[in-house]
Amino acid sequence: MDLTSLQQQLEQPRLAPVEQWDPPFCGDLPLRIDAQGRWWYQDGEIARPGLIKLFASVMLCQGGAYFLQTPAEKVRIQVEDAPFIAIASRWQPTATGPQLWFTTNLQDSVPLSQDYPLLLRRYAGQSLPYLSLWRGLSARLHRNLYYQLLDEAELRPTESGTDAILHSAGAAYLLAQAE
Structure with a gap:
């Protein structure tokens, strides 16, 4: 493996293995990502980058709907354009x-x-x-x-x-x- 390949692998995002999980759908969460990529919970903007990265690591899109999925639950969130x-x-x-x-x-x-x-x-x-x-x-x-x-x-x-x-x-x- 050359240095460029190793660097590229290290730069790839670390994602949770959501494909291996099959939790029950638990409803809608009042979480929204606006068209500028800002994350909102109810009426307040989420300002903690670590929390946003955690949510993003368990996000998926199925049938045009966006979800956060953990081993225990799956909740739908709103995305105005792209997450x-x-x-x-x-x-x-x-x-x-x-x-x-x-x-x-x-x-x-x-x-x-x-x-x-x-x-x-x-x-x-x-x-x-x-x-x-x-x-x-x-x-x-x-x-x-x-x-x-x-x-x-x-x-x-x-x-x-x-x-x-x-x-x-x-x-x-x-x-x-x-x-």
């Missing part, structure tokens, strides 16, 4: 070419790859890029990061306009599509 925001990026060398890594608002590092691709989704009347994550979750690219990556993207003319393509570790990903 996470990709706030920064960096390039790292790999055997198949430079790979783009994203950092989320929870400081998780995620490689742009076949396991974690970019997808375009509609939100608030716009087509926006989202990084697909584990257990059906996603991170919307922050607007500043999106514009930074547009400068780095390959522009491809299409019949309807121009698409923006990012290349990461030898694969191509659609960042923006002409509408």
Whole structure:
């Protein structure tokens, strides 16, 4: 194993094994993640990063609904858009070419790859890029990061306009599509 591979493994988020648990559904919890990635319990914002990371480690999305799942219980929470925001990026060398890594608002590092691709989704009347994550979750690219990556993207003319393509570790990903 080379140093880059070891570093990448250490940067991956540590997740609880929720796939191994089958607890009963216990109802709705008044927990909400707003469109800016802020976490709220009832009417108060959760300001403790450690508590947010703990909740995020047991979160999953099933059938478009978001849940926190422990061995003992499963509760539904509300997510306005995506539970996470990709706030920064960096390039790292790999055997198949430079790979783009994203950092989320929870400081998780995620490689742009076949396991974690970019997808375009509609939100608030716009087509926006989202990084697909584990257990059906996603991170919307922050607007500043999106514009930074547009400068780095390959522009491809299409019949309807121009698409923006990012290349990461030898694969191509659609960042923006002409509408």
